[in-house]
Amino acid sequence: MTLDTPFHIGIGLDAGSRNFFHHETGPDGLLQRLDAAIDLITLEDRFARPDGGGLDAILFANWLGARTRHAGILAGAPVNVLEPFHVSTAIATLDYVTEGRAGLLAQTLDDEQIAAAKRATGPLNGYPADDRQSLDQDFDEAIDVIRRLWDSWEDDAVIRDPESQRFVDGAKLRYVDFKGSNFSVLGPSITPRPPQGQPIIAATVGAGNAAGGKADVDVVFLRTGLNDLPLLLKAASAVQPGLRYFADIDIDAGESKTELHWKTEAENVAARVRQWAFKGLSGIRLLPVRPERDLIPIVDHLLPALRAAGIGQTHQAKTLRERLALPAAANRYVHAA
Amino acid sequence: MSKKKVILGAQFPGVNNFTVWSDPAAGSQIDFSSFRHFAETVERGKLDFIFLAEGLRVREQKGRFHELDVVGRPNTLAILTALAAVTSNIGLIGTLTTTFNEPYPLARQMATLDTLSGGRAGWNVVTSPGAFTGANFRRGDHLPFAERYERAREFIDAARAIWQGGEFVVKSKHFDIVGRTDLPPSPRGGPVIAQAGDSDTGRDLAASHADLIYSRHGTLEEGQAFYRDVKGRLARHGRSENDLKILPGAAFALGDSQEEAEENLQAIRLQQVSPKNAIVFLEQVWNRDLSTYDPEGPLPQIDPEVSTPALAQGRASRVDDRLETARKWREIAEHEKLSIRQLVIKITARKQFVGTGETVAREINRYVQENAADGFVFAPHLTPTGFDEFVEKVIPHLQEWGVYRKDYSHGTLSGNLGLPRAA
Numbered sequence: 001m002t003l004d005t006p007f008h009i010g011i012g013l014d015a016g017s018r019n020f021f022h023h024e025t026g027p028d029g030l031l032q033r034l035d036a037a038i039d040l041i042t043l044e045d046r047f048a049r050p051d052g053g054g055l056d057a058i059l060f061a062n063w064l065g066a067r068t069r070h071a072g073i074l075a076g077a078p079v080n081v082l083e084p085f086h087v088s089t090a091i092a093t094l095d096y097v098t099e100g101r102a103g104l105l106a107q108t109l110d111d112e113q114i115a116a117a118k119r120a121t122g123p124l125n126g127y128p129a130d131d132r133q134s135l136d137q138d139f140d141e142a143i144d145v146i147r148r149l150w151d152s153w154e155d156d157a158v159i160r161d162p163e164s165q166r167f168v169d170g171a172k173l174r175y176v177d178f179k180g181s182n183f184s185v186l187g188p189s190i191t192p193r194p195p196q197g198q199p200i201i202a203a204t205v206g207a208g209n210a211a212g213g214k215a216d217v218d219v220v221f222l223r224t225g226l227n228d229l230p231l232l233l234k235a236a237s238a239v240q241p242g243l244r245y246f247a248d249i250d251i252d253a254g255e256s257k258t259e260l261h262w263k264t265e266a267e268n269v270a271a272r273v274r275q276w277a278f279k280g281l282s283g284i285r286l287l288p289v290r291p292e293r294d295l296i297p298i299v300d301h302l303l304p305a306l307r308a309a310g311i312g313q314t315h316q317a318k319t320l321r322e323r324l325a326l327p328a329a330a331n332r333y334v335h336a337a
Numbered sequence: 338m339s340k341k342k343v344i345l346g347a348q349f350p351g352v353n354n355f356t357v358w359s360d361p362a363a364g365s366q367i368d369f370s371s372f373r374h375f376a377e378t379v380e381r382g383k384l385d386f387i388f389l390a391e392g393l394r395v396r397e398q399k400g401r402f403h404e405l406d407v408v409g410r411p412n413t414l415a416i417l418t419a420l421a422a423v424t425s426n427i428g429l430i431g432t433l434t435t436t437f438n439e440p441y442p443l444a445r446q447m448a449t450l451d452t453l454s455g456g457r458a459g460w461n462v463v464t465s466p467g468a469f470t471g472a473n474f475r476r477g478d479h480l481p482f483a484e485r486y487e488r489a490r491e492f493i494d495a496a497r498a499i500w501q502g503g504e505f506v507v508k509s510k511h512f513d514i515v516g517r518t519d520l521p522p523s524p525r526g527g528p529v530i531a532q533a534g535d536s537d538t539g540r541d542l543a544a545s546h547a548d549l550i551y552s553r554h555g556t557l558e559e560g561q562a563f564y565r566d567v568k569g570r571l572a573r574h575g576r577s578e579n580d581l582k583i584l585p586g587a588a589f590a591l592g593d594s595q596e597e598a599e600e601n602l603q604a605i606r607l608q609q610v611s612p613k614n615a616i617v618f619l620e621q622v623w624n625r626d627l628s629t630y631d632p633e634g635p636l637p638q639i640d641p642e643v644s645t646p647a648l649a650q651g652r653a654s655r656v657d658d659r660l661e662t663a664r665k666w667r668e669i670a671e672h673e674k675l676s677i678r679q680l681v682i683k684i685t686a687r688k689q690f691v692g693t694g695e696t697v698a699r700e701i702n703r704y705v706q707e708n709a710a711d712g713f714v715f716a717p718h719l720t721p722t723g724f725d726e727f728v729e730k731v732i733p734h735l736q737e738w739g740v741y742r743k744d745y746s747h748g749t750l751s752g753n754l755g756l757p758r759a760a
Contacts, residue, residue, distance in 0.1 A: 015449075018452075018453065047442075047445075048441070048516055050517065051517070051519060052517050052518045052519020052520070053445055053516075053517075053518060053519070054519060054520070055449040055452065055453070055520070056442075056445050056446045056449040058415065059414055059415060059418040059446055059449045059450060059453070060418070060449065060453065062415045062416070062418040062419040062422075063418050063419065063421060063422045063453045064422075065419060065422075066369070066419040066420070066422035066423050067422045067423075081442075082442065083437065083438075083474055083475055084475075085393070085473045085474055086412065086438075089411070089412035089415070090412040090414070090415040092411070092412070093411040093412040093415035093416050093419070094415060094419075096367060096368060096369050096411060097369045097415070097416070097419040099369070116516070119514065119515045119516060120441040120514055120515065120516035121439050121441050121442065121514065122439070122512055122513045122514045123513070124439070124475070124476060125475075125476055125477075125479065126474070126475030126476045126477065126479075127475060153409070157409075158409065160358055160359070160363075162359055165359075165405055165611045165612065165613045165614070166404040166405060167358050167404065167405060167406055167407055167408060168402070168404050168408050168409070169404065170401055170402035170403075170404045173395060173402050182475065183474075183475040183476075183477075184472075184477070185472070185473055185474070186394075186472035186473055187473065188395055188402075190392060190393060190394065190395060190409070190410055191367070191409060191410065191411055191412065192367050192409040
């Protein structure tokens with residue numbers, strides 16, 4: 001059975017996956033097989049984690065973006081501890097590198113993570129206090145200013161006009177003049193408006209963390225047990241009905257690697273997907289429990305089996321916005337005449 | 338005595354009037370295909386590195402956005418990391434400020450670029466004007482002007498501590514940070530450090546901390562004096578002459594004959610200094626509206642305004658004493674009978690190599706062998722094809738004379754540069 005509306009499959013990785021992508025290269029390498037089979041890849045950032053922070057996810061995303069052609073790439077960033085200006089230009093750059101496949105996975109930090117992040121950056125003015133309310137407010141504000149900076153150039157700001165000797169029309173650049181509770185950003189961006197206008201912003205929402213669900217995001221990953229999923233989906237979509245909701249599914253290959261195992265696993269996932277799709281879910285994000293073990297069987301067995309079951313057709317949309325059937329992004333600073 | 342090897346970097350045409358946009362051959366300044374074309378050309382020419390400048394706020398003039406020059410660029414580290422994915426040997430040097438970054442996030446990003454590129458990352462360390470650029474950042478104008486270099490020095494030390502891998506603890510005047518990284522420690526001492534300040538403090542910072550210094554010295558003699566001065570400072574820091582490479586910025590104009598090359602240079606300079614651009618340049622010194630003056634006419638007789646703040650924001654300041662500068666320029670213009678535009682073309686000329694491929698190659702090599710430089714960072718005037726001709730016509734001569742590599746042998750930036758720490 002094929003679903004009526006496109007149903008998306010994403011995969012959640014972190015910077016550790018570079019090892020496999022380096023390892024298996026060439027036209028049939030793991031990354032190329034993954035790119036061809038999947039709608040989007042999220043890269044979790046491990047900023048200041050106690051075991052070491054790994055690679056910077058936004059930069060790794062730009063590396064991946066230049067080596068892929070199909071999948072949307074959502075780069076993780078803990079926006080509470082970063083400069084929104086740098087994050088905005090780096091995601092805009094990712095959108096140029098991928099020609100419209102870019103997104104930001106805006107990450108919240110728990111108490112322990114925020115404490116470790118602050119030890120690694122030192123005490124700084126302009127950053128939020130440690131309490132949940134300050135962090136949540138700063139999270140919303142950071143996303144707001146990141147989006148405003150993307151709109152701070154009109155699409156046709158570059159005019160290259162020999163007559164007036166002007167490269168750019170200054171009237172089409174805008175101060176965003178954002179004043180938040182902890183910081184202000186004047187703008188405009190140094191990077192022209194990216195190809196999608198507004199790259200996708202996603203957040204992850206679990207039972208204990210509602211912050212991401214209230215911010216100005218396009219995609220929400222629901223991280224919860226199977227039994228709680230319908231309730232969480234219902235609650236989240238009641239607050240923000242227009243978003244694309246994905247269910248997170250842990251994939252644990254264990255030691256069983258038979259084809260039968262994956263066929264069964266795919267059938268299980270497909271059965272759940274059919275049930276959920278009718279309740280407003282837009283997709284699933286597969287989270288390999290141990291990527292070094294699970295990623296190859298996911299790509300080689302689970303994804304083909306899901307496709308055979310009618311899930312995860314490859315959509316021929318050029319940009320990530322189009323693939324997710326999100327409307328073209330209007331520029332908030334341009335008003336129809 | 339064996340000949341010195343020439344070092345060559347290629348600057349991606351940037352946000353200033355040296356990048357010509359009015360030429361029919363000028364392409365996108367922001368599409369990835371432009372960066373990719375540039376990087377692939379430069380790698381085909383076996384150059385040492387690509388160099389990217391940075392500006393974190395759109396430039397302004399008289400309270401308005403500056404409209405006459407190319408503007409709009411990618412995030413420096415993001416585009417370099419994307420280029421790392423499509424190249425194999427070329428060094429990737431980005432200009433990044435120590436004023437509006439913090440050591441842990443930036444050092445981690447540099448280590449990311451270094452890891453993903455297999456040891457090809459470089460960092461051109463600069464400081465930024467506080468209030469103007471600070472308006473785009475959480476911390477705002479947080480740093481007293483006098484402490485810019487102190488923070489830069491401590492920042493590099495902190496970054497190097499982080500690049501050691503494992504636990505890091507940094508306690509200094511500007512930083513108090515603790516953490517851990519799990520990226521493989523770089524056996525070559527981390528990303529290459531470049532420095533671009535020409536002041537005494539800048540030279541000292543380069544002598545103590547940098548692997549290469551980007552300078553601006555036109556003549557052979559000026560270059561030699563700078564070279565002696567900076568290399569002479571190294572011993573004080575326990576470093577040898579080979580530890581720091583001196584690479585002035587330069588431009589080039591090629592032709593099939595010397596005359597044709599000179600004509601090409603003239604045409605490029607006229608494109609770079611448009612009539613309106615000439616007036617804007619003058620306004621930065623006069624500090625008043627000169628838009629009613631004829632760019633093809635004589636310089637203003639009226640004196641610069643010295644009692645109000647600068648009209649131009651977001652440029653490296655180049656004029657200390659406006660009255661004295663105006664007097665000097667009037668003298669030159671009167672003496673050589675130059676219009677405003679002609680004067681600006683003259684004043685803003687950078688070191689130019691002009692001629693056939695062979696004469697340009699010979700001149701580059703002469704500067705290097707006579708210790709006016711260890712090489713150059715060339716900024717072409719066109720995006721993205723501005724380096725194609727250089728690679729075809731200049732590089733083969735240098736290779737033939739045995740002063741330039743025919744192929745890469747290291748795959749790392751410190752290896753390309755021949756730094757002792759790469760060995």
